[in-house]
Amino acid sequence: MANITLRVNGSVQTVDVDPSTPLLYILRNDLGLQGPHFGCGLGQCGACTVIINGAAVRSCVTPCSAVKGEITTLEGLAQGGTLHPVQRAWIEEQVPQCGFCQNGQILNAKVLLDRNRNPTDAEIRQSMVGVLCRCMTYYRVQAAIKRAATSMAAAGTASAKGGVA
Amino acid sequence: MTTFTSIPKQIEDLLEQGSSAISRRNFLKGSGLFVVSVGAAAMADASPLNAAGTDQAAATAQAGGPYPDPNFRQLDSWIVIREDGTATFYVGKTDCGQGTGTAFRQMMSDELDIAYDKTTCVMGSTDTTVDQGGSGGSDAIQTDGWPMRRVAAEARRVLLELASARLAVPVDQLTVSEGVISVKADPSRKTTYGELIGGRRFNVTLTGNDINATTGIAKVKAVQDLKIVGQSLERYDIPAKVDGSLKWAVDVKLPGMLHARNVKPPVAGAKLVSIDESSVRGTPGFVKVVSKGNYVAVVCEREEQAISASRRLKVNWEKPATSPFPSSEDLYGYMRRATPTSNSRPNVVGDPDAALAGAAKTIEAEYDFPFQGHTALAPAHATADPSNGQMTIYSNDMKSYGLRNGVAQFLQIPRDQVRVVWMEGPQGYGRTAADDAGFEAAFLAKEVGRPVRMQWMRNEETAWDTKGPAYTFKLRGGLDAQGNLVACEYNAQAADFHHLGYNEPDTVLIAQLAGMGRTKPSSGGASTPSDMYAIPNRRMATAVVSLPLVFQTPLRTGNLRDPNGPQVTFASESFIDELAAAAKADPVEFRQRLLSAGAGDDSGFKRARSIAVVKAAAETFGWDTRSSPKPLGTGNILTGRGIAYAFRGQTVVAQIVEVEVNRRTGHVWVKRIVCAHECGLVINPEGLRRTVEGAMLHSLSRALHEEVRFDTEKVTSVDWSSYPTLTHADTPSRIDVVLVNGDPNPNRPDLPHYGAGEAACKPLIAAVANAIYDATGVRLRRVPFRDARVLAALKGSG
Ligand code: FES
Ligand code: FES
Numbered sequence: 001m002a003n004i005t006l007r008v009n010g011s012v013q014t015v016d017v018d019p020s021t022p023l024l025y026i027l028r029n030d031l032g033l034q035g036p037h038f039g040c041g042l043g044q045c046g047a048c049t050v051i052i053n054g055a056a057v058r059s060c061v062t063p064c065s066a067v068k069g070e071i072t073t074l075e076g077l078a079q080g081g082t083l084h085p086v087q088r089a090w091i092e093e094q095v096p097q098c099g100f101c102q103n104g105q106i107l108n109a110k111v112l113l114d115r116n117r118n119p120t121d122a123e124i125r126q127s128m129v130g131v132l133c134r135c136m137t138y139y140r141v142q143a144a145i146k147r148a149a150t151s152m153a154a155a156g157t158a159s160a161k162g163g164v165a
Numbered sequence: 166m167t168t169f170t171s172i173p174k175q176i177e178d179l180l181e182q183g184s185s186a187i188s189r190r191n192f193l194k195g196s197g198l199f200v201v202s203v204g205a206a207a208m209a210d211a212s213p214l215n216a217a218g219t220d221q222a223a224a225t226a227q228a229g230g231p232y233p234d235p236n237f238r239q240l241d242s243w244i245v246i247r248e249d250g251t252a253t254f255y256v257g258k259t260d261c262g263q264g265t266g267t268a269f270r271q272m273m274s275d276e277l278d279i280a281y282d283k284t285t286c287v288m289g290s291t292d293t294t295v296d297q298g299g300s301g302g303s304d305a306i307q308t309d310g311w312p313m314r315r316v317a318a319e320a321r322r323v324l325l326e327l328a329s330a331r332l333a334v335p336v337d338q339l340t341v342s343e344g345v346i347s348v349k350a351d352p353s354r355k356t357t358y359g360e361l362i363g364g365r366r367f368n369v370t371l372t373g374n375d376i377n378a379t380t381g382i383a384k385v386k387a388v389q390d391l392k393i394v395g396q397s398l399e400r401y402d403i404p405a406k407v408d409g410s411l412k413w414a415v416d417v418k419l420p421g422m423l424h425a426r427n428v429k430p431p432v433a434g435a436k437l438v439s440i441d442e443s444s445v446r447g448t449p450g451f452v453k454v455v456s457k458g459n460y461v462a463v464v465c466e467r468e469e470q471a472i473s474a475s476r477r478l479k480v481n482w483e484k485p486a487t488s489p490f491p492s493s494e495d496l497y498g499y500m501r502r503a504t505p506t507s508n509s510r511p512n513v514v515g516d517p518d519a520a521l522a523g524a525a526k527t528i529e530a531e532y533d534f535p536f537q538g539h540t541a542l543a544p545a546h547a548t549a550d551p552s553n554g555q556m557t558i559y560s561n562d563m564k565s566y567g568l569r570n571g572v573a574q575f576l577q578i579p580r581d582q583v584r585v586v587w588m589e590g591p592q593g594y595g596r597t598a599a600d601d602a603g604f605e606a607a608f609l610a611k612e613v614g615r616p617v618r619m620q621w622m623r624n625e626e627t628a629w630d631t632k633g634p635a636y637t638f639k640l641r642g643g644l645d646a647q648g649n650l651v652a653c654e655y656n657a658q659a660a661d662f663h664h665l666g667y668n669e670p671d672t673v674l675i676a677q678l679a680g681m682g683r684t685k686p687s688s689g690g691a692s693t694p695s696d697m698y699a700i701p702n703r704r705m706a707t708a709v710v711s712l713p714l715v716f717q718t719p720l721r722t723g724n725l726r727d728p729n730g731p732q733v734t735f736a737s738e739s740f741i742d743e744l745a746a747a748a749k750a751d752p753v754e755f756r757q758r759l760l761s762a763g764a765g766d767d768s769g770f771k772r773a774r775s776i777a778v779v780k781a782a783a784e785t786f787g788w789d790t791r792s793s794p795k796p797l798g799t800g801n802i803l804t805g806r807g808i809a810y811a812f813r814g815q816t817v818v819a820q821i822v823e824v825e826v827n828r829r830t831g832h833v834w835v836k837r838i839v840c841a842h843e844c845g846l847v848i849n850p851e852g853l854r855r856t857v858e859g860a861m862l863h864s865l866s867r868a869l870h871e872e873v874r875f876d877t878e879k880v881t882s883v884d885w886s887s888y889p890t891l892t893h894a895d896t897p898s899r900i901d902v903v904l905v906n907g908d909p910n911p912n913r914p915d916l917p918h919y920g921a922g923e924a925a926c927k928p929l930i931a932a933v934a935n936a937i938y939d940a941t942g943v944r945l946r947r948v949p950f951r952d953a954r955v956l957a958a959l960k961g962s963g
Contacts, residue, residue, distance in 0.1 A: 001449070017467075017469075018449070018469065021469045022469065025467070025468050025469045028416075028468075029418075029467065029468055032418075033409070034409055034410070034411065034412060034413065034416045035409035037413075037415065037543060037591075038415070038543055038544075038620070039542050039543045039591075039623075040623040040884060040885060041472075041622065041623055042623055042884055042885075044623075044884060044885040044886065045542065045885060047542060047543060073409065074408070074409035075408070075409035075410070077408070077409070078408055083407070083408060087407045087408060090403075090407045091399065091403055091404055091407055094399060094400060094403060094851060094852070094855060095403075095407075096262065096403055096406045096407070097261075097262035097263065097592065097855065097856070097859050098261060098262030098542075098589065098590070098591055098592035099262060099402070099403070099406030099407075099411070099589070100413070100541075100542050100543055100589075100590065100591035100592070101542045101591070102406055102407065103409070106407065121898065124893070125893045125894045125896065126894070128893040129892050129893050129894045130892070131893065132542065132885060132890060132892065133542065134540065134541055134542040134591065134592070134593070134863075134890065135262055135542075135592060135859050135863075136858075136859050136862030136863050136865070136866060136891055137855075137858075137859060138862065138891070138892070138893050138895075138896040139858055139862065139896050139897065139900050140855060140858070141893070142893065142896060
């Protein structure tokens with residue numbers, strides 16, 4: 001066991017765990033977060049995605065001791081009680097079915113839009129390909145990404161700049 | 166056992182909070198309080214009988230446990246209105262992610278005449294909501310929606326009577342809107358639902374032999390009078406799923422809670438010889454190895470400790486003497502050679518033998534369909550709390566009531582000491598391993614005397630989750646000289662011996678592995694096509710075959726979204742296309758001819774509505790009339806279109822897809838889908854569209870990717886690379902869902918709401934196969950259409 005210090009959604013937390021423990025279990029079981037989900041534990045589905053240093057990271061295969069940057073989870077996406085444009089687009093488009101995978105869909109979409117404000121259909125498919133949904137909400141996820149891109153462009157604000165990750 | 170003895174405790178508590186001045190005891194007695202003495206109560210049997218036929222008062226006296234069944238014949242069990250005029254609906258369903266909770270609120274708000282925004286809905290927890298069975302069979306709106314509508318209508322009627330007394334005006338001179346009742350002639354004289362009953366009980370007894378028949382005196386509204394039904398309201402559950410605030414079943418944490426993981430036999434049918442507990446004893450957080458028969462689990466303080474201990478635990482297994490199953494490579498040959506465990510009596514119309522013998526042209530085809538898994542996005546899980554002699558299971562199992570009953574029997578705990586709290590989770594659509602995990606969590610919690618959270622790992626889920634049965638088919642058809650279909654013969658075999666029911670205490674996996682399961686298998690079944698085609702001579706025969714290992718097998722079968730529908734419709738609607746091609750007829754026209762030729766009973770207008778959906782799909786797609794295949798294209802990408810149609814219950818669906826087939830790689834992309842869908846009265850059109858989209862893409866995943874692979878010892882599909890699923894890359898660029906109302910009298914005031922969801926799963930796989938044929942001239946008769954298989958078929962055709 002060892003003390004591991006993590007910066008998560010703007011706060012600093014220290015836990016005493018085996019340093020090889022995947023980040024996912026710490027976030028869920030020690031820090032009480034409900035956004036990141038266990039889907040496969042193999043890095044294959046994206047349900048456990050968190051954002052670290054602007055990148056989408058699969059927390060189920062990331063040892064907690066390897067994490068250096070600030071971690072943003074789904075809970076940390078809204079700023080000051082205001083939902084991120086991606087989250088708003090998700091509600092407007094009524095994307096989720098069961099919703100279990102949507103943590104991964106939303107955070108990967110956010111990272112995509114931070115890097116590419118106006119992705120083409122092909123770029124969306126390409127960048128989201130490894131984020132699985134067994135309710136098959138892909139069609140609406142893709143529509144919501146385009147909707148978010150439009151609203152972010154209209155707002156003229158760079159979520160990428162102002163973003164926390 | 167006690168049944169139907171009380172209204173839910175939570176409702177009592179809630180009402181008590183709302184009227185703090187009133188003592189709980191008074192409350193329960195109804196003494197010193199207002200009692201509604203209106204017709205329904207008087208009309209209802211004074212002492213309703215419960216399912217066991219015992220008197221309710223006697224049953225109440227026997228009630229011992231903390232979780233008696235909510236009484237569905239009490240209006241208070243369904244609806245609570247607070248002093249602030251808000252209402253909560255308590256319903257016995259669960260929402261698998263299709264937004265049925267929102268639809269229930271819409272229907273009940275409409276009947277109650279209350280603003281939708283003033284309502285909430287509580288679902289599926291066995292001690293607080295009446296038992297409507299949870300989810301399944303697309304019956305939420307079709308079946309369970311009716312008692313919900315009727316009880317809400319009854320509450321409205323009772324409130325009108327109360328207002329009549331208060332305002333001293335006859336009911337027929339009152340009007341109600343959004344929870345406010347006013348005098349028609351003088352709208353300034355009014356009262357509200359909150360004033361009339363807020364925080365108090367209705368005390369109205371309902372009637373009905375079973376829960377589906379539950380009713381008061383009031384009639385439901387005519388369709389034309391419904392205002393909230395038919396609106397595309399946003400789903401209430403979505404914001405919390407998008408901002409991370411939802412507490413899912415996986416998130417339950419209890420004081421003293423332990424984590425458990427299973428250790429499954431490495432080979433199907435293996436017998437446990439010994440466990441070397443020293444391989445994990447003394448490791449951090451280790452609590453216990455629990456084993457019974459061939460069931461083994463490890464319990465630890467922390468989740469990662471349980472995972473690691475389950476991997477390190479040394480267990481000695483003995484392989485079975487004979488192979489549990491053929492390999493997936495040999496499955497279809499095995500099935501065709503096997504002696505069926507049962508044959509159904511064929512369904513025969515006319516004289517198919519004579520008609521086939523006399524046909525101008527006959528064709529014959531065989532189709533194969535693999536085992537497929539539910540493979541929910543996250544593995545099965547449940548948390549069980551055994552404190553104080555009761556058992557509470559937190560679960561996303563869609564049939565929470567069945568889980569409660571099953572666990573009570575399995576652990577031999579009185580039913581009223583067991584409850585299941587339903588919470589949201591990843592959906593697998595059918596009889597999933599969520600059932601199994603619920604039993605395992607409860608079993609382990611009882612063993613260790615502390616709350617236990619059980620979760621399966623990905624490899625367990627993919628390998629051991631129940632499967633939709635594999636099928637082989639053989640079809641023959643005969644055309645006359647004019648290309649009319651005169652005879653058709655359908656033979657199906659399903660590898661479905663010992664089909665699992667839901668939450669059966671003697672078929673759940675732990676019961677089987679622990680040697681506590683049944684030894685006489687259920688017989689399973691195979692299905693026949695669901696179409697309204699008028700085929701003058703037809704024989705439909707089905708048989709069930711068994712794999713060598715019947716129990717304790719990862720190839721156990723259970724209901725998977727629209728059970729049997731995708732398999733059967735793949736074969737039947739592919740074959741209709743083969744017949745159309747043989748007749749050189751356009752596939753839409755060929756189907757319309759078969760539908761229009763029908764002269765038989767058309768109750769529910771199913772035939773008329775079938776014609777309407779096929780027409781609507783073709784029009785929306787922009788279908789050009791010609792036979793398939795089209796002349797072979799020259800580039801690498803070949804395009805084509807295909808149609809398929811089916812019904813499920815009263816809901817009729819036609820789907821048309823456009824495909825691109827890469828003739829160099831064999832890759833198939835379904836570029837566009839049109840679905841024409843007719844399910845009677847639609848509660849929430851946009852919600853339904855998304856459900857239909859998800860159902861179709863689920864079938865697309867089954868068409869393109871899904872096949873459970875196994876060798877002669879074990880399932881080798883264990884994760885998302887060995888059991889691939891649809892991805893973003895496969896997503897069509899356009900999906901049109903047309904909600905047709907093909908009912909010849911769409912304005913009828915009693916238009917029913919039919920089950921909508923699973924019907925959309927049926928036709929898609931055949932539509933894709935038909936489109937591939939249209940594009941390439943190559944007929945794929947085995948699912949899935951993975952690149953390599955398609956490429957081989959293209960090459961084989963020269
Ligand atoms: S749970 Fe981490 S990628 Fe699937
Ligand atoms: S919404 Fe259910 S898994 Fe994606």
